[in-house]
Amino acid sequence: MTGGDMTGADDRAVERAARSTLHWTLRYTSGLDPVVAADRQEEILSDLHEQTAWATEAGIGERATARSIRARMLRGIPADLGWRRAQLSGREGIRLSLPRVDGLLLAAVAAIGVVQVAVGAFIAARQVRALLIGDISWVPIAAALTIALGAVALVATALLWHRRMRPWGAALLAVTGLLIFAQSVEALYYLSATALLVINGVPWLEPAAYAIGTGVAILCIAASAQWANPARRFPAAPGASALTGEESR
Incomplete structure (x- = not known):
């Protein structure tokens, strides 16, 4: 499944989960430097594409993929807020362990x-x-x-x-x-x-x-x-660390 395929009836669960994640990303990047916010949003978009593509290749169903996306978003909320605080304070290298x-x-x-x-x-x-x-x-x-x-x-x-x-x-x-x-x-x-x-x-x-x-x-x-930690049941796609609030390296 590619990013453009998330419009069919069978993909609506994944689409809704992805939209929820993007909506949260827009919320916690609001008020930041526009360049920093745009980079973060693009990172999440790329991450969502990679995860859904990986899930399709691994044979994981749409609903299971949607649950995994939502669970990762919820787990990442504390780290996302920590990332925002670091951006506001200028201490970009600090992340909550x-x-x-x-x-x-x-x-x-x-x-x-x-x-x-x-x-x-x-x-x-x-x-x-x-x-x-x-x-x-x-x-x-x-x-x-x-x-x-x-x-x-x-x-x-x-x-x-x-x-x-x-x-x-x-x-x-x-x-x-x-x-x-x-x-x-x-x-x-x-x-x-x-x-x-x-x-x-x-x-x-x-x-x-x-x-x-x-x-x-x-x-x-x-x-x-x-x-x-549902990620143990649904392994993250390569490079998909952004949804858990961690920056890709």
């Missing part, structure tokens, strides 16, 4: 897990208190769901300390993170008179909680892809 990226990701995802567990524990404590003092005599669905999500987050955080289970832990935290913050806001609507006043006075609070959850989920998914 893989161990350092993994360490930063682990610290960030672990912190996310701890926060989610704390949110679940807080809602559980408020629920027990409300029941004991007779504020309510039932458990709101949002409170039950928040407590359950916090329990799952506890298990997921524990999985982060086992290297082989780390991708699963990050994936679970992506799911719980997407929901737990908004659900905790809804739970507090029933469990706290002060929170009720705040929520009624700040109508954008719940959408903001969903936005935070979405950002958390994206970070955790990127970490999960980094640790799962």
Whole structure:
């Protein structure tokens, strides 16, 4: 398959994955020197062509190739951001090493897990208190769901300390993170008179909680892809290092 062949019905999955990668490239090169940005974008275009051509020669299906492209893009996000920072600071020779990226990701995802567990524990404590003092005599669905999500987050955080289970832990935290913050806001609507006043006075609070959850989920998914390392199942095409955030040599 050549670059011009990515228009058939069977190639749409690869085309969509390639467009996502190019869109991300345009985003993280925006605001840089036009020559540097153009060079980077051309490098990614060439890399995508080489990978799809190699995948066709190796007999890899379109969907598997598309998954590989997306996974490599997600794994490369931290290094891409490091490359952008190096360009902005003028320190072009500095790149984040893989161990350092993994360490930063682990610290960030672990912190996310701890926060989610704390949110679940807080809602559980408020629920027990409300029941004991007779504020309510039932458990709101949002409170039950928040407590359950916090329990799952506890298990997921524990999985982060086992290297082989780390991708699963990050994936679970992506799911719980997407929901737990908004659900905790809804739970507090029933469990706290002060929170009720705040929520009624700040109508954008719940959408903001969903936005935070979405950002958390994206970070955790990127970490999960980094640790799962699908490239071991789909070897990269020669010279295809740019998608992982590394510059070709």
